[in-house]
Amino acid sequence: MAFLGHRPTLLWLAMATFCLASWVATAQQDTVREQEPPGKFDFYLMSFTIAPSFCALSARYADKQECRAATDAGYRAMPLTVHGLWPNRERVSVNLQPQYCAGPPLGRLSPALREKLAHWMPGVADGLDRYEWRRHGACSGLTPEAYFSAAIRLAEQADGTIGVVLRDSGVLGHEVKVDDLLAAVAAKNPSLAAAMIVSCRFPREDGSSPSRAYIQEIRLVLSKDFTPESAEHVGFGQNSGCPGKTGFLPGGFAGRT
Numbered sequence: 001m002a003f004l005g006h007r008p009t010l011l012w013l014a015m016a017t018f019c020l021a022s023w024v025a026t027a028q029q030d031t032v033r034e035q036e037p038p039g040k041f042d043f044y045l046m047s048f049t050i051a052p053s054f055c056a057l058s059a060r061y062a063d064k065q066e067c068r069a070a071t072d073a074g075y076r077a078m079p080l081t082v083h084g085l086w087p088n089r090e091r092v093s094v095n096l097q098p099q100y101c102a103g104p105p106l107g108r109l110s111p112a113l114r115e116k117l118a119h120w121m122p123g124v125a126d127g128l129d130r131y132e133w134r135r136h137g138a139c140s141g142l143t144p145e146a147y148f149s150a151a152i153r154l155a156e157q158a159d160g161t162i163g164v165v166l167r168d169s170g171v172l173g174h175e176v177k178v179d180d181l182l183a184a185v186a187a188k189n190p191s192l193a194a195a196m197i198v199s200c201r202f203p204r205e206d207g208s209s210p211s212r213a214y215i216q217e218i219r220l221v222l223s224k225d226f227t228p229e230s231a232e233h234v235g236f237g238q239n240s241g242c243p244g245k246t247g248f249l250p251g252g253f254a255g256r257t
């Protein structure tokens with residue numbers, strides 16, 4: 001009977017030992033993952049954000065500095081902003097994609113590049129550049145200067161095609177069919193349209209049921225030398241999460257001018 005009286009303590013010790021072992025195993029896995037060598041990937045996935053959609057997804061996002069400082073005029077002038085440039089492997093699940101590689105630290109970018117990056121990647125105000133380099137950029141095999149310079153060049157090119165379609169075709173503020181958006185881009189650049197993935201998400205407010213799906217991001221499949229590649233060729237569909245292949249493109253930030 002005295003032995004039975006110690007069972008809660010023994011059980012607690014057993015549980016604590018199990019939790020500690022699990023934590024150590026996870027930490028070891030993370031350490032191994034962080035030491036993955038850079039440059040081992042097949043293509044890039046370039047992700048552009050539709051800023052008002054991102055800011056509408058949750059109050060947590062809306063409170064970010066990039067959302068607080070955003071304006072409708074800025075969005076209409078530049079509908080696409082940089083989320084990230086992600087080294088990817090073909091036909092591999094998301095959790096097995098290259099991440100946290102043993103690349104160099106970000107360090108200090110040149111002043112000119114830093115200024116351009118803050119323009120095309122407003123999330124710099126919230127540390128997005130540091131996060132993206134640590135998680136994805138270090139896996140590219142490029143220097144930070146070359147990596148972010150490439151992201152800016154791609155943003156400028158996308159703005160000249162996809163951005164023009166979004167600005168000039170009257171789709172902002174409306175529900176948009178993914179196929180119609182792809183066709184409008186294809187009229188300007190067929191290979192770029194074939195590389196596109198239109199990604200939607202539902203915002204949830206106050207725990208209520210989801211409202212309409214917002215087009216949150218437009219992603220591009222690119223070769224390792226940054227030329228467009230077919231999304232279907234690497235195993236992606238061109239519609240990601242848009243129900244009925246339709247999503248809403250906001251005309252601006254809610255309640256702002």
